[in-house]
Amino acid sequence: MPSAPAPLAREPSSAFMPHKKEEVKESIGLYQRIKNVVYYAFLPLIASYNFIHAENLVTKKREFWFLPTSFEKLLGEWYFSSAVNQNNGKCPDREKTQMAKEIFNNLEKHVKRTDLKYKFVVTDSNKVNAFALPQRVAINKGIINAVQKYCERKGYDNNMFKAMVAAVLGHEITHSDARHSARILELLLLLNVVVIGSKIYLSAKNLISNKSQKDERFTSHDLLEILFNFVSNLVVKLYMLLGSRSHEYEADKYGMYMMTKAGYDPEGAIKLQEFFQEKFETPKGWIAKIQEFVSTHPMTAKRLEENKKTLQAIKNDPELKSQIEKIEEAKKAALPAAVGA
Numbered sequence: 342m343p344s345a346p347a348p349l350a351r352e353p354s355s356a357f358m359p360h361k362k363e364e365v366k367e368s369i370g371l372y373q374r375i376k377n378v379v380y381y382a383f384l385p386l387i388a389s390y391n392f393i394h395a396e397n398l399v400t401k402k403r404e405f406w407f408l409p410t411s412f413e414k415l416l417g418e419w420y421f422s423s424a425v426n427q428n429n430g431k432c433p434d435r436e437k438t439q440m441a442k443e444i445f446n447n448l449e450k451h452v453k454r455t456d457l458k459y460k461f462v463v464t465d466s467n468k469v470n471a472f473a474l475p476q477r478v479a480i481n482k483g484i485i486n487a488v489q490k491y492c493e494r495k496g497y498d499n500n501m502f503k504a505m506v507a508a509v510l511g512h513e514i515t516h517s518d519a520r521h522s523a524r525i526l527e528l529l530l531l532l533n534v535v536v537i538g539s540k541i542y543l544s545a546k547n548l549i550s551n552k553s554q555k556d557e558r559f560t561s562h563d564l565l566e567i568l569f570n571f572v573s574n575l576v577v578k579l580y581m582l583l584g585s586r587s588h589e590y591e592a593d594k595y596g597m598y599m600m601t602k603a604g605y606d607p608e609g610a611i612k613l614q615e616f617f618q619e620k621f622e623t624p625k626g627w628i629a630k631i632q633e634f635v636s637t638h639p640m641t642a643k644r645l646e647e648n649k650k651t652l653q654a655i656k657n658d659p660e661l662k663s664q665i666e667k668i669e670e671a672k673k674a675a676l677p678a679a680v681g682a
């Protein structure tokens with residue numbers, strides 16, 4: 342005879358757990374039944390809450406995450422080739438491409454999202470710029486050349502030149518790794534749902550204009566509609582502005598961690614901001630303040646300040662101690678050659 346199954350270590354005692362069949366009719370009262378229904382009805386909601394309120398692997402912060410990764414990947418594929426074409430296509434200089442690709446590959450080993458398959462391109466554009474889309478990164482040859490000339494003029498060695506390029510690429514990879522495009526799109530979608538929803542509600546309540554084209558008279562409802570459009574546009578733009586600006590700081594910060602782990606001197610991110618500062622000459626005073634407010638990219642002075650704080654945090658991070666030591670040793674080893682050069 343088969344032996345009786347071993348008793349469960351602990352009988353499920355929660356009021357939410359379903360009971361044995363024969364007990365159900367006798368012991369489950371109305372209250373119990375309602376509890377069961379509520380629990381099972383809310384299971385999908387609890388599951389979707391955990392999905393939507395997932396953790397960002399880069400920032401470790403929980404965020405509303407409702408665009409599926411497959412859609413994010415499609416976004417990258419759709420727009421990348423046209424973005425590369427707008428920047429004169431791929432750079433024919435093999436040596437330059439190889440150098441940048443090597444830095445990119447070293448950084449890519451330290452991405453947090455392993456579900457993305459990156460493509461990297463060096464473009465033929467002379468503009469001092471680089472850009473990123475989900476799992477796609479490009480750098481213009483213009484920024485590589487300008488950084489190289491800057492290093493020659495400042496007397497920085499080849500390691501520092503590579504560290505500065507790594508700072509650009511680490512920043513761009515982080516835009517993708519931390520879901521920046523997807524987060525902006527999610528924010529925009531939510532805001533539009535709110536704006537369109539309130540517009541439908543207000544016109545249903547006849548608080549804003551709902552008239553046919555034949556009616557030419559300008560009414561107070563029209564005025565309210567203009568006001569509504571103006572305010573809602575402003576709110577959407579302000580949210581976009583603040584959102585994208587915070588992403589720039591995030592990309593700088595986590596890009597610096599990424600480059601350190603890949604063995605590049607994080608000081609390169611400081612030097613890069615100094616290069617930007619010189620290149621794009623930061624205006625002073627109130628003009629600078631207004632410019633900073635209306636620009637999606639924060640002013641380099643502020644980014645330089647933030648990067649200095651991150652550099653200090655990296656140097657004090659016990660997990661990065663051995664990396665920092667290696668970088669410092671390489672710096673010392675390169676010193677006599679640089680001085681003698």
Ligand SMILES: [Zn+2]
Nearest residue numbers: 512516589592
């Ligand atoms: Zn950026």
